[in-house]
Amino acid sequence: MSINYQTLSFEYRPCREQSTPGGAEQAAYPVIVVGAGPVGLATAIDLAQQGVPVVLVDDDCSLSTGSRAICFSKRSLDIFDRLGCGQRMVEKGISWNVGKVFLKDELVYTFNLQPEAGHSRPAFINLQQYYVEGFLLERAQEMPNLEIRWKSKVVGVQQNGTPGTHDASVTLTVDTPDGEYALRGRYVVAADGSRSPIRNLMGLDSKGVTFKDRFLIADVKMEAEFPTERWFWFDPPFHPNQSVLLHRQPDNVWRIDFQLGWDADPVLEKTPERVIPRVRALLGPDAKFELEWVSVYTFSCLRMERFRHGNVLFAGDSAHGVSPFGARGANSGVQDAENLAWKLAMVLDGRAADALLDTYASEREFAADENIRNSTRSTDFITPKSPVSRVFRDAVLKLSRHHPFARQLANSGRLSVPAVLRDSPLNTADRDEFEGAMVPGAACVDAPVQVAAQPAWLLRQLGQQFTGVLFCGEQGVDQSSQAALDTWRAGPIPLKLVVVTRGDPQAVTSSAAQVAHDIEGLAHARYDAKPGTFYLIRPDQHVCARWRQLDAGDVGYALKRALCVEGTA
Amino acid sequence: MTLNTQPNLARPDDFYEALIDMHRDLDDAQSQSANAQLILLLANHIGDHATLLEAIRYAREGVIDMPARNGEARPLAA
Numbered sequence: 001m002s003i004n005y006q007t008l009s010f011e012y013r014p015c016r017e018q019s020t021p022g023g024a025e026q027a028a029y030p031v032i033v034v035g036a037g038p039v040g041l042a043t044a045i046d047l048a049q050q051g052v053p054v055v056l057v058d059d060d061c062s063l064s065t066g067s068r069a070i071c072f073s074k075r076s077l078d079i080f081d082r083l084g085c086g087q088r089m090v091e092k093g094i095s096w097n098v099g100k101v102f103l104k105d106e107l108v109y110t111f112n113l114q115p116e117a118g119h120s121r122p123a124f125i126n127l128q129q130y131y132v133e134g135f136l137l138e139r140a141q142e143m144p145n146l147e148i149r150w151k152s153k154v155v156g157v158q159q160n161g162t163p164g165t166h167d168a169s170v171t172l173t174v175d176t177p178d179g180e181y182a183l184r185g186r187y188v189v190a191a192d193g194s195r196s197p198i199r200n201l202m203g204l205d206s207k208g209v210t211f212k213d214r215f216l217i218a219d220v221k222m223e224a225e226f227p228t229e230r231w232f233w234f235d236p237p238f239h240p241n242q243s244v245l246l247h248r249q250p251d252n253v254w255r256i257d258f259q260l261g262w263d264a265d266p267v268l269e270k271t272p273e274r275v276i277p278r279v280r281a282l283l284g285p286d287a288k289f290e291l292e293w294v295s296v297y298t299f300s301c302l303r304m305e306r307f308r309h310g311n312v313l314f315a316g317d318s319a320h321g322v323s324p325f326g327a328r329g330a331n332s333g334v335q336d337a338e339n340l341a342w343k344l345a346m347v348l349d350g351r352a353a354d355a356l357l358d359t360y361a362s363e364r365e366f367a368a369d370e371n372i373r374n375s376t377r378s379t380d381f382i383t384p385k386s387p388v389s390r391v392f393r394d395a396v397l398k399l400s401r402h403h404p405f406a407r408q409l410a411n412s413g414r415l416s417v418p419a420v421l422r423d424s425p426l427n428t429a430d431r432d433e434f435e436g437a438m439v440p441g442a443a444c445v446d447a448p449v450q451v452a453a454q455p456a457w458l459l460r461q462l463g464q465q466f467t468g469v470l471f472c473g474e475q476g477v478d479q480s481s482q483a484a485l486d487t488w489r490a491g492p493i494p495l496k497l498v499v500v501t502r503g504d505p506q507a508v509t510s511s512a513a514q515v516a517h518d519i520e521g522l523a524h525a526r527y528d529a530k531p532g533t534f535y536l537i538r539p540d541q542h543v544c545a546r547w548r549q550l551d552a553g554d555v556g557y558a559l560k561r562a563l564c565v566e567g568t569a
Numbered sequence: 570m571t572l573n574t575q576p577n578l579a580r581p582d583d584f585y586e587a588l589i590d591m592h593r594d595l596d597d598a599q600s601q602s603a604n605a606q607l608i609l610l611l612a613n614h615i616g617d618h619a620t621l622l623e624a625i626r627y628a629r630e631g632v633i634d635m636p637a638r639n640g641e642a643r644p645l646a647a
Contacts, residue, residue: 388601395605405613 005134010061012151018181028169029055030348032185034154034198036060038069038129039316039333040191041136045083046341048146049464050539052348055183056146057174059153059197063137066293067128067219070249071327074114075418075443076334077121078459078541085139086121089132093125094248099230101412105237108400109407113415118522119446120457124327124415126249132330152176154192157201160184163310164354170311187344187357188312191333196318202309206321208302209376213383214266215324216258216296218275222289223252232412234397238281243382243412245325246282253292256282257324259382266296299323301372301379307336308361315340320368322375325382325413332371335418336364342465342539351493352563359426359564367419374414381411418443421542428536428545428558436528444541447523449500449516458500458523461514463541466559467496470513470550471529474503480549481532485513487552493559500524538562572623 033044036058044056072080072089080086101109113123140146156173170188173180190198199206231246233239242259249255258278260269268274275294280287303320307313316333340360346352384390399406421427421441428440437445447458462469468488470481477485477499488495489512497513502524505517518524527535527546534550535543536558545558578584591607592600612621 391601392605392609395602395609398602399606399609403610403613406609409609 003134005063005130006065008063008134010148010150012061012177013149014176014178015147015149015181017183018176018178027184029053029183029185031055031187031189031344032057032170032172032183033189033191034058034172035190035192035316035318036133036137036148036150037064037191037193037316037333038132038136038330039337040189041133041140042079042083042334042337043189043191043315043341044146044148045136045140045143046338047344048140048143049083050341050345051145052345053145054147055149055185056140057149057152057154057172057183059151059192061150063133064129066295067130067249067253067255069129069132069327069330070126070247070255071124071331071415072127072132072334073327073331073416074119074121074123075416076331077125078443078446079334079338080136081120081460082338082463082541083136083139084142085135088135089127090121090125092131092135092250093127094228094250095122095125096228096230096248097123098227099232099412099415101407101410102231102233102236103397103401103410104233104235106401108397109410118448118520120448120459121446126247126255128249128251128253129330131250149174149176154197154201155180157188157198157312159310159312168311186311186348189315189340189344190312190318191315191337192318194317194321196314198312199304199314199318202312204304204309206302206304206319208300208321208372210298210300210302211323211379211383212262212298212385214260214262214264214269214296214298216260216264216269216275216278216294218256218258218279218294219249219253219292220256220279220289221251221253221292222283222287224254224283226254234410234412236282239278244282245412260296264296269296270294299379301376303365303368303372306361307364307368308357313340313344313357313360315364319364320372322371323379325378326371326375326415327413328371328375328416331416332364332367335367336360338540339364345539346563353565355564356426359424363419363421363424363426366421366423370419371416378411378413382413426538426544426562426564428554428561430546432546432548434528434546436526438527438535438543438546440543440545442543444537444543445526447518447526448520449518449523450505451514451516453505453517456516458516459541461498461516462537463539465494465496465539466544466562467498467537467539468550468555469498469500469527469535469537471500471518471524471527471531471533471535472503472508473501473524473529473531475531476501476503476507476509478532481534484550484552484555488555491552491556493563495555495559500529536562572620572627574627 033040033056044054047054097114099111153175155175158171160169161167171184174183233244245257247255307319315336322328343356384393396409499513500516505515508515536545538544544562
């Protein structure tokens with residue numbers, strides 16, 4: 001029995017602040033999250049999993065209408081795995097790795113976003129946003145310390161106390177069917193979407209470029225034989241001089257995205273009389289299909305100058321926006337959520353300084369710039385802004401038919417990969433020689449391992465809290481590493497320990513450490529690990545520091561640095 | 570690698586003639602497209618990013634400088 005997540009409606013219930021006016025003055029919630037979209041839900045679940053009680057408020061009482069965001073990246077899936085709902089997403093979603101670019105009706109470029117085996121998750125799944133929200137919501141509803149309040153619209157924001165100190169808090173005025181009430185939290189996460197009421201209430205804005213082009217999304221339901229690949233046409237015979245994107249979603253729904261040009265009439269183009277012939281031109285005159293969802297949109301690449309304002313933290317579309325080509329909207333928002341949740345938890349717990357939250361802003365502003373840069377480049381290719389830009393775009397496409405070099409310039413969207421937070425102040429710079437991609441600041445890559453003689457994945461062993469990963473090759477844990485591990489076990493900050501061995505896992509006697517058997521050697525290879533190599537991993541599965549030889553003092557320093565403890569910057 | 574702006578063409582006059590000849594019987598749009606394709610082909614052959622940026626900078630400077638020089642009396646042959 002499948003649930004129609006688009007038609008679900010959630011009940012408004014009066015809350016305790018409404019029955020005890022003034023009660024908000026005494027009790028501040030640790031965190032209030034505003035907006036029950038993918039970003040707000042992910043933030044709230046992550047916080048609740050870290051043991052932080054959360055109130056999540058939403059001005060509506062339903063999930064996403066229409067499929068909207070459909071491409072969820074491997075990194076988002078890795079995050080959803082940690083949040084406890086990745087498997088459902090992948091089971092329902094359509095997995096894909098391959099994209100094809102056509103000029104007219106000729107294939108000019110093929111890319112594979114995950115050319116190597118040995119990863120738990122595909123490069124992408126396509127899944128309608130209402131499923132993503134539905135699965136996240138069901139996970140959120142399992143959490144006893146996560147309270148969701150529907151039909152609760154934020155109409156006022158007031159910051160109290162001195163930011164950065166313990167007396168700082170935020171009072172929200174929340175409007176409900178029973179009128180307004182005051183809701184106070186130490187921190188507020190504004191995940192309230194691209195039109196962010198909180199951003200407006202605070203007199204802030206998100207600035208950037210709006211592109212002069214219109215696109216039509218027609219999601220159609222049909223039985224079709226197209227492969228599960230991302231197909232992008234420039235100037236196809238069925239839609240001359242414009243671009244078209246075709247993508248498969250679950251439930252036999254196909255996303256077709258037609259470029260219309262700036263002069264198109266957004267109201268007229270949404271009518272079935274206009275949409276159906278366009279779809280028929282692609283599918284053929286006899287195709288049977290139903291229109292599932294239609295939308296005409298324009299887009300902008302923009303961001304807020306700063307994602308932190310006092311104790312209000314902006315995440316997702318409220319903080320930044322990109323064009324849809326590249327799937328960098330929802331995916332970057334989910335990464336915002338994960339970056340923010342552990343930092344809030346550490347600060348609220350008193351383990352980290354409030355300054356750690358400044359690094360949420362700086363790290364995710366950096367990531368937003370990367371996403372905006374990629375998105376803008378794609379958009380400039382798809383929608384050239386000047387005649388000469390158009391000449392070069394067409395020249396690239398013409399050359400790409402016969403000359404392989406030009407195919408790498410054909411840009412139909414550079415798809416979302418996690419930003420490498422290379423310059424983050426939380427990193428400890430390499431002192432030892434390392435090769436490969438797992439530099440401090442990089443999101444950890446996956447590898448197949450065995451845990452307790454069962455097939456497992458490395459990423460599932462990492463994160464949620466700080467994790468130390470000791471690679472020991474064919475050998476066991478050497479004495480010096482063992483001594484350092486023992487020191488850490490008694491240390492003030494809980495550190496999850498994982499020993500990755502190429503040899504007999506039974507021979508690893510280190511108690512209190514998870515033992516992962518690297519039977520294929522891919523974990524050692526992907527982390528350029530030698531016996532004794534030690535990685536310190538952040539709760540959000542980003543590499544924090546690494547050494548060729550584990551030393552308890554080094555780890556302690558790196559950990560303090562990653563928590564913005566004084567004297568380590 | 571830096572951009573070589575010293576004489577390097579094996580057959581300069583033949584090259585120039587061929588370049589102009591590339592545009593024979595083309596309308597403006599076709600000529601523009603041919604120029605763009607030529608730039609892309611040559612850029613790929615060079616490959617090195619710093620060298621390309623240097624060439625781009627010289628090309629832009631050559632244009633930005635032009636208005637200032639327009640009013641100057643210039644010798645017909647140098």
